[in-house]
Amino acid sequence: MNRPHDPARESDVLAALRQGTNDRHERLDSGLPLSKPDATLADYAYHLQLLRAWLAPMQAWLAGFHDGPQGAGGLPAVPHLSLIEADLAEPSLAGLKAPDFAPSAAWPADASAAYRWGVAYVVEGSQLGGAVLYKRLADQLAPHPLRYLRGSGEEGPGPRWRAFMLALRAEVRTQEEVADACAGACDAFDRILALAGV
Template sequence: MNRSPDAAHAADPLAALRAATAGRHAALDSGLPIGSPDASLDDYTAHLALLRAWLAPLQAWLARFADGPAFDHEARLGLIETDLAEAGASLHGDVVTFTDAWPAAASPAYRWGVHYVIEGSQLGGAVLYERLRERLAPHRLRYLKGDAAGPGPRWRAFMQALRAGVRTPDEIADACAGACAAFDSILELRTGSRPPQS
């Protein structure tokens, strides 16, 4: 019998999250101009505008909860706005911003899944930074660069906290639902339509 997450991943929330979101992750990565070999500053600012439209409402929603994961993303929003301003881009952008409201009573596990997508996006940012820092100089690409220590230490701390906070099969399934919703929301912003549900 097929379950989500399946039994093979039931003991490891990280493996379950990766399996549950693999298709969505591939769909997102394959359609981002910032990932192309000839990515320009315009591509970077469009990428930042998309991330801002996605992350700002998520951060506001996550800040309402007093329990569960405690990973603040305000600093990342600040880096996005600084990079946009340095490039002379609008801080409002023209990205479509219609997304469903995030659930007011989401479980901690569901929110762990949302955080998984946000935290994982920073890992991809580090790869893009190495690829683009010379091409887009003198722009400092602060958002992609992130912390001076790189994303590794924060990601390791996140994984440890995730595994401590999401343990049971029901919690793992709830975390997978939150992660899928987070991917769906950014895919919706990027394409202007809701992606097919799997």
């Protein structure tokens, strides 16, 4: 439902998302094995399997929507799952046992576009973190290509992140929408934190 534009009720969604998810973000960053200075290929395999367990049901759920970040004017989809599968298929990861991640609860079928913008914020932001990890780990974990961390774009995640922020700020403006976006972002973080057990 389109709400009338009311500048007095607007809030900066990006600032609210950062503030609302900061503690969760720090817990995740510090709790993942791949964040350790001596991260190994086994840690990378775990990271990929964790992300697959988190992203696969999320992407299946998001595919049922055709508005908001999933609308015709949204950014093109990134092949997260195919990058993960290609990385897991590398010979250097052969024989590494997959963790047993418990299935997450179903995502809300009636989620607002603003809530889904919040979920997308977490996924898009994770690509920035991946680029930082790629720079740190590319030599350490060579010759593995680290496709998922490197991402699919030649220019890195920066241009896409800037385009995403512009769209997010244009689409999520009222206090109610910002609150919904924060709820979606927190839920996205809470689900991966629960899977990771951190």
